[in-house]
Amino acid sequence: MKGVQFWAHSFCRSTLALYDELGKRFGVPYRICLGRSGLGLREEIGFDPDEFARLELVELDGSSEVALNALDERKEWHQFFGTYQDVPHVQAALAQAIKEECIVGIGSEAPCNLFEPGGKRIAKALYTPTLARQRVAHVVKYADFILNWSGDGAEPLRQLGWDSDKIIPFGYFPPPLQGSTFTPRDEKHHKDFHILCSGNMTWHRGQDVLMDALVLLKRWGVPVRATFTSKGPLAEGLQAIAKKHDLACDFPGFVSMPELIELYQSCSVFAALGRAEPWGMRVNDALLCGAPLLISTGMGAVKLANDYGYGLSFRSDDAYDLAWRIRELAADGTMYRRINQNLAENHTAILPEEAADRAVSTLLTHCPNWQPAGSR
The missing domain is CATH 3.40.50.2000 (Glycogen Phosphorylase B;)
Incomplete structure (x- = not known):
């Protein structure tokens, strides 16, 4: 493993903190590419951009050209895509990573039907195991694993075609909110x-x-x-x-x-x-x-x-x-x-530190391509 390039959907406190901790534990250089720029509503409700100041971040600015250049700069590195379905320029980089035969891992939520009862809910239920499955078939076949941001709920991922042995139960593990303290109840x-x-x-x-x-x-x-x-x-x-x-x-x-x-x-x-x-x-x-x-x-x-x-x-x-x-x-x-x-x-x-320990321990056991530096 020469390095790891993480591809994040956006400025998510949970995934950015996790990628930082995973990068440290892999013991190689790493950086994070951001599919969507700016904090947006997160900053309006009180999240602090200084949380991310020490990370090496590449904002892709909605551009497939920028995303493909970012891949080309680090194509010898492992590529971890924390989004693979709904950010077109990141999807372009993922398709190119597969074409270049890069080592690829995925992190994603399982499909979840948020619609109220009615036609849209029925349509979503039909879409996931059919058209959505076809759209991601090349990724599902090629990737080494998928970290399931949705915890233990693996069945929707199986509906997309993921083999059970590639699905790693996980979740989201953000750091504490800035300014908060753990307050025991009595x-x-x-x-x-x-x-x-x-x-x-x-x-x-x-x-x-x-x-x-x-x-x-x-x-x-x-x-x-x-x-x-x-x-x-x-x-x-x-x-x-x-x-x-x-x-x-x-x-x-x-x-x-x-x-x-x-x-x-x-x-x-x-x-x-x-x-x-x-x-x-x-x-x-x-x-x-x-x-x-x-x-x-x-x-x-x-x-x-x-x-x-x-x-x-x-x-x-x-x-x-x-x-x-x-x-x-x-x-x-x-x-x-x-x-x-x-x-x-x-x-x-x-906390993201302990979550990263669990993830690396699982990868050590199940994913030979994703061994941290010095582990062999």
Whole structure:
């Protein structure tokens, strides 16, 4: 291995941090090519461009010519493509890398159907195992492996034609939000049971599932309160339900990054409600601020609850199951303490440094072409 060139979709805190750590562990020169330039909305909501200042970054400026030149400059290096379907100039570089017989690995989310029930959802379900499969067949056949950003959800990748032995379960592992600290929870958090839900209020994010669960909990006499940040198509309806049932809910709208961090650090539990989401990096952000999880099985990040005991999962799109899990956790102080102890003792497992260790260990075992320098 002479070097590694990583191809990133955009300025993603998780993947850029991971590529940095992987490059260090491979023990060779490395750099990162960015399919999309600029922080965009990330900077508007408080992400800091200085996080990336020390990395060697090549912004491709939407140009196939720039992408192909970047490949040509480092074609003797290994090429890791963290996007392979939806950035045309990166796709051009990937096609050329295959033509040049470069050593290629892939990182990608598994296909995920985010559409509401209806014609678009049906069309997406038909597209993935047919036309999408044809479009990526040359990549699937050639690449050494695919790191699955969607955790353990491998079936959608198999629908695209990926062999099971090429699929490496993984996920997203960003560093802590700048300015945040890990804040352990204690009895006062359990006594005043405060549920936090962040993210755009859309059907696939599932905030209405929590609202229906809160109606059930009110009926059962379980005292909890909830905060829903952000806005979106569901916002007006959620507020109407909360008012109708006199629920203890707060809707602050969009909040600044410091305000969001304070909520992550003070809530009793973070609710990740997605009906279907490839991952959900807000889950990592909340966990690294010390918030235990209630998480839908429809989210890739449910892997963090399953693997590390960071919280409880509930059946996707099932308000009754969610309500029951909230009731269970709010009533059982021993369970709440155990989850928080797991999180306090093991939260570093989801930092990019430890995630990179796991990835390199897997590659050492399964991918002879991807051995770090000095490992043979």
